[in-house]
Amino acid sequence: MLSKAEDRARPARLDRDRSLVEEARRDPSRFDALYRKYLAQVYSFAYYELRDRHAAEDATERVFMQALAGLPRFEERVDAFIASPGVPSGAADSADFSTFRVWLFRIARNVVANERRRDRRRPVSSLEDAAEFSAPDDVAEAAAAREAVSAAWAAVSRLPEDRRRAVVLRFVDEMSTAEIAAILGRSEGAVRVLLHRALRSVADDLRGRLS
């Protein structure tokens, strides 16, 4: 019997982009639809990882260029999961699971990792940039929101790389555990533990700030 969470994760196994991918394969100019659909997600991922707008733009461009070039080689792999509905989520190898979005974010993960390796001199965090995300009209509310965002962002930026990446994929890109597992090359169980520990770390960090 599958749990509710596993049931919820299952529709994500179906590649909703299949028709767009097929169109883009037939006519590369149709890649624009995929680009528009995932631009903000890829850019957000790059921005939260690199913490610099220009670096995030460069990374985003590389991701989509590589995706366009590699699209003919992309293989959707969801059939094994659909054919065996009794298989518990996470029992199968996450590396065998690939939708377009997962494949795109695998490219993004590699591009971002290369970027981070190339430039280790980046500031640890740019809190002001992070706080720009939400700016309500009311000044007091804006200040409070800014402080909350800064605190949350600081807590996330102090996480180890794999936990931080899992948190960003979960909260910013709203991915399922199965998708995160496939992108990070981990099992779903490992990703659950990563997220749980990340939240505990963030909770301790926020509690420390409040006290």
Added chain:
Amino acid sequence: MLGSGTRDARRTERYLDGLTSADDRRASDVPVDVDVDPAVRLAARELRDSLTRVHPSFRFEEALAARLAAAAARQAAGLPVEEPAAAAAAGTVAQFRGRSIGGADAAVAGTVPVVLSAFAAAAAGDGATMPPGDPAGASAIQAPGGHLRGIWPTSPFRLPEVAIRQPRPLIVGGVGVGVASAAISLGAVYVAWRHSHPAVTPMGRAAREAHGRAAHFGRGRRQRVVDEILGVVS
């Protein structure tokens, strides 16, 4: 048998799924799972509110869309998706033409094609080829697919100086516009200086005076013709 850590992780995941589906439903709150650590719940809600998705600037979005469209066109034509390095630079690369030489200097000039070929290969970047049967390295450089990459001087190409130095390309369009602008500015400065300084030599003064009179005479004659046509009586 699940360990407590795994059980907690599963509970946390269920709570996160509840948060996500509450967002989808635009619900203000989510069912509280009493088994989940309250601190974890608080942290999850903080992160949900704080880690928002960011969108790049519209300008960047459209610029990248244009670059992707160009790359898609290249891909459809069977060319590499990535833009060649030489084509990425603004302007066109052209070679200065040298003066003709003969005799012994021709032997030195014989090394030019080698230098040019190396330079052309470096400029063309990815897989561009020199046309066959063109030993002097002259004529067009073509990219795979037959696209013209650049125009090069026709043979015989004689540049004894270039034979021992790297050929220096002229970038037209980028730097060229700057050079032209600077020349115009210098010309304007010179004319202003001429007007503000009297001629030093008698001949110079006489020439200026004659030029000024002719100019005034010309203008006066034109004005008289115009006045006659319009019937103006002075």
